[in-house]
Amino acid sequence: MSGCRADGTHSGASEPPAVRLPPRHAGFDYQIGGAYPPPAGVRIVSRDRSDSPAPGLYNICYVNAFQAQPQERSAWPADLLLRDAHGDVVIDRDWNEPLLDIRTPAKRERVARRVNGWIDGCARKGFDAVEPDNYDSYTRSRHLLTAADATAFMRLLSRHAHARRLAIGQKNTAELAGLRERAGLDFAVTEECGQYDECGVYADAFDNRVVDIEYTGTGLRRARARWGGRISIVRRDVNVSTPGSAQYVRAVR
Numbered sequence: 467m468s469g470c471r472a473d474g475t476h477s478g479a480s481e482p483p484a485v486r487l488p489p490r491h492a493g494f495d496y497q498i499g500g501a502y503p504p505p506a507g508v509r510i511v512s513r514d515r516s517d518s519p520a521p522g523l524y525n526i527c528y529v530n531a532f533q534a535q536p537q538e539r540s541a542w543p544a545d546l547l548l549r550d551a552h553g554d555v556v557i558d559r560d561w562n563e564p565l566l567d568i569r570t571p572a573k574r575e576r577v578a579r580r581v582n583g584w585i586d587g588c589a590r591k592g593f594d595a596v597e598p599d600n601y602d603s604y605t606r607s608r609h610l611l612t613a614a615d616a617t618a619f620m621r622l623l624s625r626h627a628h629a630r631r632l633a634i635g636q637k638n639t640a641e642l643a644g645l646r647e648r649a650g651l652d653f654a655v656t657e658e659c660g661q662y663d664e665c666g667v668y669a670d671a672f673d674n675r676v677v678d679i680e681y682t683g684t685g686l687r688r689a690r691a692r693w694g695g696r697i698s699i700v701r702r703d704v705n706v707s708t709p710g711s712a713q714y715v716r717a718v719r
Contacts, residue, residue, distance in 0.1 A: 484631040486594055488524050488653050488675055494698035495716070496679045498528040499706030505716065510677055510698060512597055512655065515584050519592045526635060526655065526677075527588035531581045531598035531623060532616070533563040542566070546577055548610055558606050565603050568619040569611060578622040585627050595633035597655045598623050602639040613642060617649050624650030636672070640664045643671035657681070660689025660699070669696055686717060 492509040501517040511519075512526035519525035534542050548556040548565040556565045568574045581598070588596050601620060604611035616639075627634040633652040636643065643654070653675035659665035660680050668676045676697040680686040686701040693699065703715035 485628055485633050485652070486524075487633050488526070488595065488635075488677065488698075490674045490698075491696060492524070492698050493718070494677045494700050496677075496700060496702050496706055497708075500708040502708050507718075512677070515588055519594075524595070525593045526595045526597050527585075527591070527593035527632075528597050528599060529581060529584050529588070530563070530600060532568070532600035532603040532619070533558055533561070533565050536562045539564055542580075543576075546573060548607060550608060550610065556607055556610065558600070558603065563600075565607055565611070568615050571618075574615070574619045574622060578619065578626070581623060582626040585623065585630060585632065589630040589632055593632065595635060595652070596623075596627050597635045597637055599637050601637050601642065617642060617645055620649040620651070635677075636668075640667045643667050646671055653677070655679075658685050660687075660693065661685030663688070665689055665693040665697060669693060683717075686719075690719070 488510050493507040494510045495504050495508045497511055497513045501513050504511050504520050504523060508523065510524045512528055514528045534547065546567050548567040550556055557563065558565060566577050568577055585596050598620065601616055604613055604616045624634045634650065635653045635655045636646060636651040637655050638657055654668040654672045656668050656676060656678045658680055659668060659678050661682060661684065665678060674696045678689055678697055678699045680689055680699065680701045681704045689699045699718065701715060701717040703713045705713055707713045
């Protein structure tokens with residue numbers, strides 16, 4: 467039986483004692499579009515796996531786990547890209563990302579081996595946690611993938627992350643928040659939970675260990691009005707750009 471210590475670390479067989487959870491209701495910045503010096507007051511930062519952690523902060527490592535980055539499509543074995551009945555690759559059109567085929571245990575294991583290698587890289591760099599993106603890709607799969615497929619695959623990643631002494635966050639997918647223990651997840655990284663009135667789902671499921679990114683002023687106001695005293699909230703621009711860019715937006719109020 468596992469438990470949680472007063473200092474926020476886990477004890478028990480499934481989660482090594484060294485796993486450290488993010489602080490609740492702490493200053494947060496989302497830097498997956500490029501690293502830059504964290505603004506004053508930030509205690510938690512999320513960065514892409516290609517970047518390095520921010521010294522002295524709680525660092526979350528972003529990994530695109532359920533879909534292939536467009537520039538990495540050719541690096542994936544052809545049979546691990548999800549295909550429809552006509553043999554065409556299923557694409558997330560918003561980001562031009564092929565979905566990965568996690569329909570069978572054997573394919574899940576093969577995809578996990580590659581993603582877990584990236585998680586190993588996060589651990590070697592000194593990140594505290596990992597954020598596997600696109601947990602909800604099954605909702606864009608034309609009914610080829612299921613929530614059960616996604617949860618089973620996430621469990622493979624969480625076991626590996628915990629073995630490497632990394633916490634692991636659920637990215638979006640409010641409908642699966644109730645399965646956090648089955649999936650082995652420790653906290654939540656949400657996009658626009660204020661905009662879509664989902665913050666409470668995550669806050670309740672993850673005991674307020676939630677970091678939220680809003681992309682509009684309206685979403686930021688809604689998130690802060692109802693959840694500003696419980697979870698970490700920041701507004702960013704949708705491309706998560708760096709300071710100096712014309713698109714750059716960051717606000718906490």
